[in-house]
Amino acid sequence: MTARQRDAAWEPLDNAAKIFPSISSKRDTKVFRFACELREGVDPVLLQQALDETIEDFPIFRSTLREGFFWHYLKESSQRPLVQLESELPCSNLYDANNPGLLFEVSYYGRRINLEVYHALTDGTGALQFLRALVCRYLYLRHPEGFAAPPTPLHGASFSEMAEDSFQKYYTTSSKNKVRSEPVYKLRGVRLPEGRMQIIEGVLPVKAVLAAARERGVTMTILLTALFLCAVDKNAVLRRKRHPVVAAVPVNLRNYFPSETARNFFCTINVGYHFGRDPGDLESVMASVRRQFEELLTRENLAKRMNGYSALEHNALVRVVPLGLKNIILRIAGAIAERDHTISISNIGKVSMPAGCEQYIRLFDVFVSTNILQLCLCSFGEDLTLSFSSAFRNTDVQKDFFRSLTGMGIPVEITTNRPEEEVRP
Known part of the structure; x- marks a missing residue:
């Protein structure tokens, strides 16, 4: 394909992505970062070669975001992604309407390979697919002796399958999910300057966390969600405990x-607990979270939420509204959606890598830009990484969360991007 032919290709945004260009801001760029920490320093020359090869298997990543008359759209570009030494703040802005560039960036620092992605391009699963392929190719170039054969694409999907808008594929006109109307508890406090956020990363033995969850008869996600809700409640302002603490869960x-x-291809459920009305012990909170997960995590309920994501595009009146007016509508919709949760927790799950790669990798990590307080987690090998990103200076919620885990006998290794502040569990 020539550069001219490539520039002519375009794709409409998927239904979940349509809102991100309208609600992105300096405070919340809608960028997320996956990182892979190796057991040795990164070779930038080989990383660039690996990136050049990987991008050929993910053509959707070679896209810029453009403004149409009615909607934003992805336009295929001939731009070459270039590996950079990390120099910007984490999750810095990747989308500039006046200077369209690629919607992802690969950087390195020390032993870490970072992939930052603008959410209009893909979600956490799509980004992790890309990073896994990139790291696998890099490690083969760096240590060919450690592999029985050259790595093959990890996803096994065709280009058309990878570029599919699955919201359109599964959209129906059936009933849609009802929006929560009850006010929720909102975090307040001194915020960091725009463009900055606080990151606190905890590394724990995954087997110990799983054992603690099994001991209490719940999954790891339920345990950590309950602990997060309890940590918020412990630091809540008493006069505002009349509202429930609610976690958004992608x-x-x-x-x-x-x-x-x-x-x-994701949706979000809201899981909450009313500490001002119900018992505040961990067992009660876990039982409630478990019931809500069982009720909400069904194909039928998720289909309703998915239809809600697609409803705006299929609204006959909204479809003919120019993009400028749509942006106003979407910003209002985004502000309303943010009012239905207090915090957010995202479990990426277990990261697997092909044989030959594991010996060179220490851990994977993920965190997102946010204007509130968010927890992301993933595991690799023996380690579970829990990463808080926050728009607030105060770290009491994070401290109490980690203290709850150490109180269960689980060791936690903590690092932060604010070396002037010590964060101890």
Whole structure:
């Protein structure tokens, strides 16, 4: 394909992505970062070669975001992604309407390979697919003796399957999910300057966390969600305890609807607890969270939420509204959506790598830009990484969360991007 032919190709945004260009801001760029920490320093020359090869398997990543008359759209570009030494703040802005560039960036620092992605391009699953392929190719170039054969694409999907808009594929006109109307507890406090956020990363033995969850008869996600809710309540302002603490939980829809897309295919459920009305002990909170997960994580309920994501595009009146007016509508919709949760927790799950790679990798990590407080987690090998990103200076919620884990006898290794502040569990 020539550069001219490539520049002519375009794709409409998927339904989950349509809101991100309208609600992105300096405070919340809608960028997320996956990182892979190796056991040795990164060779930038080999990383660039690996990136050049990997991008050929993920053509949707070679896209810029453009403004149409009615909607934003992805336009294929001939731009070459270039590996950079990390120099910007984490999750810095990747989308500039006046200077369209690629919607992802690969950087390195020390032993870490970073992949930052603008959410309009893909979700966490799609980004992790890309990073796994990139790291695998890099390690083969760096240590060919450690592999029985050259790595093959890890995803096994065709280009059309990876570029599929699965929201359109599974959209129906059936009933849609009702929006929570009850006010929720909102975090307040001194915020960091725009463009900055606080990151606190905890590394724990995954077997110890799983054992603690099994001992209490719940899954790891339920345990950590309950601990997060309890940590917020412990630091809540008493006069505002009349509202429930609610966690937004992104759900990978590929686990419920067959899809190989490398684009966005997720929805969000809200799981909460009313500490001002119900018992505040951990057992009661876990039992409530478990009941809500069982009720909400069904194909039928998720289909309703998915239809809600698609409803705006299929609204006959909204479809003919020019993009400028749509941006206003979407910003209002985004502000309303942010009012229905206090915090957010995202479990990426277990990261697997092909044989030959594991010996060179220490851990994987993930965190997102946010204007509130968010927890992301993933595991690799023996380690579970829990990463908080926060728009606030105060770290009391994070401290109490980690103290709860150490109180269960689970060791935690903590690092932070604010070396002037010591964060101890």
